[in-house]
Amino acid sequence: MVAAGPLRSVTVLGATGSVGLNTIDLLRRNRDRFRVEALTAHRNTAGLAGLAREFGARFVAVGDESCYGDLRQELAGTGIEVGGGPQALADAAARPAEWVMSAITGAAGLAPTLAAIERGAMVALANKEALVCAGAIVMAACARSGSILLPVDSEHNAIHQVFDFKNPERVERLILTASGGPFRNRSRQDMAAATPEQALAHPNWSMGAKISIDSATMMNKGLELIEASHLFPVPEPRIEIVVHPESVIHSMVAYIDGSVLAQLGSPDMRTPIAYTLAWPDRMAGPSAKLDFVQQKSLSFESPDEQRFSALRVARDALRAGRAAPTVLNAANEVAVRGFLDRRIGFLDIVAIVEETLERLVGHSADSLEEVHAVDDEARSTAESLMMAAA
Numbered sequence: 001m002v003a004a005g006p007l008r009s010v011t012v013l014g015a016t017g018s019v020g021l022n023t024i025d026l027l028r029r030n031r032d033r034f035r036v037e038a039l040t041a042h043r044n045t046a047g048l049a050g051l052a053r054e055f056g057a058r059f060v061a062v063g064d065e066s067c068y069g070d071l072r073q074e075l076a077g078t079g080i081e082v083g084g085g086p087q088a089l090a091d092a093a094a095r096p097a098e099w100v101m102s103a104i105t106g107a108a109g110l111a112p113t114l115a116a117i118e119r120g121a122m123v124a125l126a127n128k129e130a131l132v133c134a135g136a137i138v139m140a141a142c143a144r145s146g147s148i149l150l151p152v153d154s155e156h157n158a159i160h161q162v163f164d165f166k167n168p169e170r171v172e173r174l175i176l177t178a179s180g181g182p183f184r185n186r187s188r189q190d191m192a193a194a195t196p197e198q199a200l201a202h203p204n205w206s207m208g209a210k211i212s213i214d215s216a217t218m219m220n221k222g223l224e225l226i227e228a229s230h231l232f233p234v235p236e237p238r239i240e241i242v243v244h245p246e247s248v249i250h251s252m253v254a255y256i257d258g259s260v261l262a263q264l265g266s267p268d269m270r271t272p273i274a275y276t277l278a279w280p281d282r283m284a285g286p287s288a289k290l291d292f293v294q295q296k297s298l299s300f301e302s303p304d305e306q307r308f309s310a311l312r313v314a315r316d317a318l319r320a321g322r323a324a325p326t327v328l329n330a331a332n333e334v335a336v337r338g339f340l341d342r343r344i345g346f347l348d349i350v351a352i353v354e355e356t357l358e359r360l361v362g363h364s365a366d367s368l369e370e371v372h373a374v375d376d377e378a379r380s381t382a383e384s385l386m387m388a389a390a
């Protein structure tokens with residue numbers, strides 16, 4: 001239970017996805033503590049309508065405008081307001097909920113996330129792509145509005161729990177842990193032949209398709225490196241990545257006196273989500289309790305940038321700055337979709353991202369307009385490279 005207090009109103013963007021449904025699970029277990037203002041999905045009208053009815057949401061929206069009619073029909077007579085299209089997602093985020101879960105996949109989550117931030121909401125951020133493609137813009141909007149950004153990604157959530165925000169000069173480095181994904185021990189040759197089914201089979205976490213493929217290429221850790229550089233006042237050379245296959249330590253902060261603080265937990269997204277949902281309190285969570293005796297050992301290894309070149313490509317993009325992270329994110333979204341649709345091979349994903357970055361050097365992404373323009377250009381470049389690779 002959340003400590004006694006007024007009902008917290010919440011909005012869940014991406015309610016029908018993996019993070020969205022983990023959030024819904026916590027809301028279901030704490031019905032007396034939360035009221036649902038708005039819920040969104042992309043195309044899953046049946047799932048969204050079911051959740052809207054169950055929680056008595058005031059507003060629901062689908063990102064795909066062509067699904068608006070179906071959603072309206074599903075909710076006819078309920079009095080629940082319905083919207084469709086990208087603007088309706090931003091409208092959902094702009095409604096007066098105290099807490100907003102940003103769990104749309106990809107750059108499509110940027111505008112709704114900004115709409116929540118701009119009105120000063122407390123934003124639980126799962127949508128790492130928003131920070132990767134427009135980190136400076138998102139953080140500046142937070143500073144302007146006073147919006148509190150609470151990271152949901154288990155690594156950044158872990159760091160948030162142990163980071164000394166009052167004395168950041170005491171922090172020596174951040175250590176992001178990585179499971180290594182399903183291909184941790186595979187050769188490049190094996191990976192070249194990997195199918196979407198193999199790449200989707202994450203050893204520790206159950207997640208949506210896009211982040212699962214990102215975990216297999218380890219681009220996910222590259223995106224998280226960029227995300228961490230925006231969330232915490234620690235420069236890139238002092239953000240380290242360590243492979244930790246058990247996914248028990250979710251990340252660590254090393255201090256100048258040699259102390260290292262870590263957050264641990266079973267690999268269950270409901271723990272970091274509960275941290276944000278109850279913040280600044282704590283609430284009881286349903287995830288399996290850690291049993292250290294059963295666990296026996298925790299292991300660590302260096303990431304292999306030869307086999308997982310996404311780590312190098314993402315770090316280089318962060319160092320290059322300007323529009324490089326925006327290009328990286330957009331090209332990666334296109335290439336991951338292409339792999340899932342069996343248009344390209346597994347190793348082509350990062351090759352296409354790298355080639356797109358090479359072709360679009362020197363762009364800037366200082367304003368939202370520039371971010372959109374670069375994002376569009378990177379998508380069409382990646383698409384044409386994909387056609388050439390197919």
Ligand SMILES: NC(=O)c1ccc[n+]([C@@H]2O[C@H](COP(=O)([O-])OP(=O)(O)OC[C@H]3O[C@@H](n4cnc5c(N)ncnc54)[C@H](OP(=O)(O)O)[C@@H]3O)[C@@H](O)[C@H]2O)c1
Binds near residue numbers: 152
């Ligand atoms: N899954 C995890 O454990 C995890 C952990 C850390 C961070 N994250 C991050 O959280 C975000 C969501 O991941 P997920 O695994 O929950 O993804 P997911 O299972 O694929 O769910 C995505 C959600 O966003 C909606 N959506 C997708 N594309 C959209 C679009 N273009 N416009 C509007 N809505 C759209 C989907 O609606 P439909 O259902 O209608 O398609 C669904 O509700 C990602 O940024 C991911 O990197 C996830």
